[in-house]
Amino acid sequence: MGIKNFMGKRAEPEKPKEEPISVKDYMTENLVTFRENENIMDVMEKLIKHGISGGCVVNENMELLGMISEGDCMxxxxxxxxxxxxxxxxxxxxxxxxxxxxxxxxxxxxxxxxKFTELKFRRFPILQDGRLIGQISQRDVLRAALKLKAHTWNY
Structure with missing residues (x-):
């Protein structure tokens, strides 16, 4: 007669919930954009009104043409x-x-x-199929780092 185990089957250890870690999880999608023919004075007004330091210049198809910033206006x-x-x-x-x-x-x-620290940029546009779909800023990366709380920093 063998020994019976009354502990029952052990449950699999629960895996920690995986945090979103890609740029698209933290990028800004509702962007203030600019057009090539827009006046610099209007750009300055938009920058101040929206509290941003720059943005993407796009055409009517949301294809990226360039970037304009406070520094360019200065x-x-x-x-x-x-x-x-x-x-x-x-x-x-x-x-x-x-x-x-x-x-x-x-x-x-x-x-x-x-990439931000190496290139010293404040923002990077994100394209999909040649069209602007979002932008990630240094602040977005800081927000991601706080949310990740250093436990998933090994990648």
Whole structure:
């Protein structure tokens, strides 16, 4: 006669809930965007109104054409004053950055943090099928790091 075990079957240990960790989980999707023919003065008003430091320049199909920032506007203010030129006829197209670095929405958000520190950018657009679908900022990465609470930082 064998020994009977009255403990019953042990339950499988519960796996910790996996936190979302990709850029698309933390990106901003409701973006303030700009158009090439938009006046720099209007850009400055939008930046202030929405409390942002810059944004993507897109066409009617949401294809990324460039980026415009507070710094680009500041440069224009300085140049206009120095050369005594009116700002009323200056468009985004003349001041925007046309060579834009983007990030894949599937990239690990902590890997994105490394890209921010290496390239010294404040924001990266995220494209899907050639169209702008979102943007991730340094603040979004900080928010992700706080939510992840360091327990999933090994990737």
């Amino acid at each position: 440069k224009q203010i300085s140049d206009s004053r120095y050369y005594n030129m009116p700002m009323s006829d200056l468009t985004v197209e003349k001041r925007m950055i046309k060579k834009v670095e983007t990030i894949d929405g599937n990239m690990n958000v902590l890997e994105a943090a490394r």
